[in-house]
Structures are given as structure tokens and as C-alpha cells.
Amino acid sequence: MSVTVSSPADDTPLLRVSSVSKSYGARTGCEDVSFELWPGEVLAVVGESGSGKTTLLNCISSRLMPTSGTVSYRMRDHTWRELYRMSEAERRFLMRTDWGFVHQNPADGLRMTVSAGANVGERLMAVGDRHYGNIRSTAIDWLGRVEIGADRIDDEPRAFSGGMRQRLQIARNLVTSPRLVFMDEPTGGLDVSVQARLLDLLRGLVADLGLAAIVVTHDLAVARLLSHRMMVMKDGRVIETGLTDRVLDDPREAYTQLLVSSILQV
Known part of the structure; x- marks a missing residue:
């Protein structure tokens, strides 16, 4: 069921996640996670391997159905839609147009046997562009x-380096001007110098385009x-949340303090 929101403004959330949990039998993937995300805001979800951050990302990006809870998104027509009450076709269309998903392994987000231009052009065709010249120039x-x-x-793409593949995957995702992008360890597996260049690129694009993004990473930098x-x-639960600088400079939970201190000691 859609709920109309009158006169949406920049301070109206884009995404609402309410009490999302995912279990695999007796094992907990994530438990009772709630938050809101605003237009233009970048939220980092951090924690060590097995903390539940990737499970959570998959649940809120329609890649994995949660066991309980709701994920609601404010559409371009300003109506709120509950993700898992949408049809599968509607969710797929949302992922091809209004959302993007940047995988840790770019091969998971690219078609490796078609050209770089075709990888970008496919997203444009998904939103109705059929003019070859326009697609190629874009x-x-x-x-x-x-x-x-x-x-x-x-x-x-198979002729590209790892860093170039990741940059191509970013172009493929952003070409349709999505409002929300999910990133799963976007710099994982890359050399440090390549990571730095990619991070600078991402930071610039996110700011220039006013994107909202959810970034899963174990790297506090x-x-x-x-x-x-x-x-x-x-262990599947959110134990601390706040402005990034506050959490990193003044962590309140013992686990967060341990994460921050372990980075500083490296």
C-alpha cells in the first residue's frame, strides 16, 4: 500500500528501515535493525567479518528477504512503498534505475563478455534510451x-585491471542518476594506491551528484x-551509531573502542 507524503523536502527521509531481522535457522544474520537515510547522506555500516553488515545490506537492497521487519522507500512520485510488498518485477526495475549496487568484486556487477560501453549503455536502455548515438556519447x-x-x-572488462573494473562498475551504476547506491566493500581487494584513487573518485561523485549511499566496510578509513x-x-546487532567523526574520535562502546584502537595500532 502506498502512502502519499505531501510536499517532500530534503529533510524527508529517502529510506526507512524498521526492525529488520534475518535468521538462518538457529543462526542470526542481523537482528532488530532500524534507521532512516536522508537524501544526499552517506551511511557507513562497519564491523568485523561475521558482524551481520553484509546480511543487512542485502536485506535492505532487495537481494535477500528479511525474516521480519520492513524496508520502505520514498519513490520519485513522493509515495512511500514497502519494498517487500512490491512485485519482484517492480523491485528489479528499481534496482536497474533508481538504485545502484557496487559489488566488492566488480565481476559480480559487470557483464564481462561485452564492451565497457555496452555495460554502461545497458543501464540507459533500462530507462528507455534507444538512440545509439546518445547511448554511446553518454x-x-x-x-x-x-x-x-x-x-x-x-x-x-576482462581486459581491464581490478581498479579499472571497479571504476567501470561505478559508471554503470551511476549513469541513470540513481538516488540511492549500495556499496559492499567497494575498495576491498585493491592495492592501497588504487584504493586511495578510487575513494577520492567516489567521494567526488557522491558529493557532485547528491547521492544517498549505504557503504558496508570493515575499513574505518x-x-x-x-x-x-x-x-x-x-553479532548481528547495531551497538553504536552516530556522526562518523564522533564515533571514530570518541567511541562509547567497548567494542567500537577496540575497533578504533586496533586500526590506530597498525
């Missing part, structure tokens, strides 16, 4: 924005650079 423009030369437009707000997870 693809060239976006490749440039993610620092991939126009001369690589006809190359397949990534969280500090990209996010406005942070949630810390442990």
Missing part, C-alpha cells in the same frame, strides 16, 4: 568521469572518508 562521458579513456569503450554517519555492528 557512455564515453561517464567513462571519462571515472578516469577510463574513450579509446577503451569497445574493450571488454574508508568510513571516515566517505560517510557522514556510521553504524557499528556486532
